[in-house]
Amino acid sequence: MSEPRTHTPSDFVQAAFDIVDAQGLTSLTMRALGDRMGVDATAIYRHFPNKESLLDAMLDFILGEAANLEPTGATPRDRILSVAANVRAAMRRHPNLAGAFAQATGDFANGLTISRRMIAELRALGLTGEHLVRMYQSFEGYILGSSVFDTGGYPETFTIRQARYRYLNEPEFDEVARTAGDVERVTGEAYVLAISTLVDTCEELAKL
Amino acid sequence: MSEPRTHTPSDFVQAAFDIVDAQGLTSLTMRALGDRMGVDATAIYRHFPNKESLLDAMLDFILGEAANLEPTGATPRDRILSVAANVRAAMRRHPNLAGAFAQATGDFANGLTISRRMIAELRALGLTGEHLVRMYQSFEGYILGSSVFDTGGYPETFTIRQARYRYLNEPEFDEVARTAGDVERVTGEAYVLAISTLVDTCEELAKL
DNA sequence: ACCTGAACACCGTTCAAGT
DNA sequence: ACCTGAACACCGTTCAAGT
Numbered sequence: 001m002s003e004p005r006t007h008t009p010s011d012f013v014q015a016a017f018d019i020v021d022a023q024g025l026t027s028l029t030m031r032a033l034g035d036r037m038g039v040d041a042t043a044i045y046r047h048f049p050n051k052e053s054l055l056d057a058m059l060d061f062i063l064g065e066a067a068n069l070e071p072t073g074a075t076p077r078d079r080i081l082s083v084a085a086n087v088r089a090a091m092r093r094h095p096n097l098a099g100a101f102a103q104a105t106g107d108f109a110n111g112l113t114i115s116r117r118m119i120a121e122l123r124a125l126g127l128t129g130e131h132l133v134r135m136y137q138s139f140e141g142y143i144l145g146s147s148v149f150d151t152g153g154y155p156e157t158f159t160i161r162q163a164r165y166r167y168l169n170e171p172e173f174d175e176v177a178r179t180a181g182d183v184e185r186v187t188g189e190a191y192v193l194a195i196s197t198l199v200d201t202c203e204e205l206a207k208l
Numbered sequence: 209m210s211e212p213r214t215h216t217p218s219d220f221v222q223a224a225f226d227i228v229d230a231q232g233l234t235s236l237t238m239r240a241l242g243d244r245m246g247v248d249a250t251a252i253y254r255h256f257p258n259k260e261s262l263l264d265a266m267l268d269f270i271l272g273e274a275a276n277l278e279p280t281g282a283t284p285r286d287r288i289l290s291v292a293a294n295v296r297a298a299m300r301r302h303p304n305l306a307g308a309f310a311q312a313t314g315d316f317a318n319g320l321t322i323s324r325r326m327i328a329e330l331r332a333l334g335l336t337g338e339h340l341v342r343m344y345q346s347f348e349g350y351i352l353g354s355s356v357f358d359t360g361g362y363p364e365t366f367t368i369r370q371a372r373y374r375y376l377n378e379p380e381f382d383e384v385a386r387t388a389g390d391v392e393r394v395t396g397e398a399y400v401l402a403i404s405t406l407v408d409t410c411e412e413l414a415k416l
Numbered sequence: 417a418c419c420t421g422a423a424c425a426c427c428g429t430t431c432a433a434g435t
Numbered sequence: 436a437c438c439t440g441a442a443c444a445c446c447g448t449t450c451a452a453g454t
Contacts, residue, residue: 006418030447042448043419051447102310102356105364107372119378130394132380137398138405145353148310156313164315170327172340186338190345194406197346201405214437238428250429251438259428 009047012037013057017094020058024096056106058097063110065090071117076124077199080139083117084195088147095154102148115140125199126206135202142194150187158184215245217255221265228266228304264314266305271318273298275325284329285407288347291325292403296355303362310356323348333407334414343410350402358395366392 015036019028030051034041048054066089071082091098118139122132150157158180165177176182223244227236238259242249256262274297279290299306326347330340358365366388373385384390 029445031445040420042421042450045448046418099310102307102360105361105368107368107375112372112375115372115376119376119381129380130384133384133394134398134401136381137395138402141354141357141395141398142350142402145355145357146349147353148356149349149353152310153313160313160315164320164323167315167320168323168327172337173327173344176338176341186341187345187349190342190349193342193409194346194350197405197409198402200409201401237426239426248439250431250440253429254437 020096060108060110062090063108067110067113076121080121084143087143091147091151098148098152125202131205232304268316268318270298271316275318275321284332288329292351295351299355299359306356306360333410339413
């Protein structure tokens with residue numbers, strides 16, 4: 001018999017995204033995924049040793065969506081901002097999965113690609129030695145951490161943040177909290193501002 | 209009969225920390241928590257409507273460990289660094305739970321306390337209006353995001369990061385990757401450096 | 417080579433019943 | 436007022452059996 005392989009691991013990953021993006025992470029069960037693929041739940045174990053490795057494949061796919069985009073811009077600063085924007089946009093497309101990055105322990109091939117790209121830009125800015133490693137780590141923490149927090153659970157996240165702004169009883173925050181869209185806009189501006197600030201620091205450290 | 213209440217919600221939170229800190233988040237089941245408290249699993253529902261609200265209470269407790277510490281330092285910069293260090297240290301004490309912040313949707317009373325404290329320091333630096341909101345958001349994203357990534361899954365996280373540093377094939381990273389402790393040190397330095405850098409930006413924005 | 421389906425050892429949660 | 440315990444509707448995963 002030996003049928004030609006009808007399903008690839010990537011088929012399961014795509015179907016899993018369909019479920020998670022539309023119904024949330026808790027709706028992704030092996031049985032639900034099997035149903036969507038027209039296959040028994042236990043058939044998935046031909047392709048992934050367990051559910052965790054399926055999730056890791058999904059997270060690596062998200063990073064791949066960022067890693068496969070060539071960063072745009074004529075200067076290291078612009079290319080760093082471009083990488084940062086691409087990571088954020090990729091997570092933003094899968095808000096129900098972004099939070100899973102914080103739990104993941106696997107190492108991601110596409111994460112390495114992004115890391116190498118960032119390091120190349122930091123070298124282009126003139127950084128070496130411990131300055132290079134330290135600034136790389138600052139960027140990684142900010143880009144990943146902030147993106148996960150800002151994109152996870154979108155759009156509810158911004159409604160929640162809007163409510164929190166109101167509780168603060170600070171006139172400036174009241175103003176921003178008029179719509180969840182305002183909160184999202186200022187959060188996006190804060191992201192770009194902080195990355196740009198970190199690039200400033202790179203330039204100063206390179207002069208030493 | 210009407211026994212005096214033998215258990216408070218906070219008793220369950222403490223017992224839940226015992227389980228999570230020692231055995232990991234997946235070991236925290238309602239049955240396991242009931243066993244540890246010498247009570248049927250379903251008795252927990254007298255105190256918490258569901259498991260998610262128990263987890264929210266645990267996360268708020270972690271933030272409380274940071275919020276209850278008066279920030280030290282004579283300048284806004286030092287007090288901001290102190291707040292940031294306290295948040296990180298509090299998460300660091302519960303590495304198996306840190307990642308859950310990225311999934312949480314609740315709003316946390318102790319989070320508000322920390323927010324108010326940060327805003328007071330940003331005002332002391334001379335920030336108002338959109339600058340204030342934007343910088344606040346940059347700090348929040350960096351402090352929370354970075355702390356979650358750096359403390360979640362400790363100490364395994366740093367072993368994983370060490371392995372990734374080796375894969376990068378960059379001499380500077382090789383050097384840092386000699387021990388997981390070196391990676392942890394440089395990550396901590398990067399955290400302080402980035403916060404300090406953001407304070408620099410506040411000072412510049414205040415001059416405009 | 418790949419898939420099926422019964423089965424196992426769990427989950428969170430509800431609800432009637434106890435004291 | 437608080438706790439018990441049976442029960443329900445699920446989970447992820449294993450493994451012998453099918454084709």
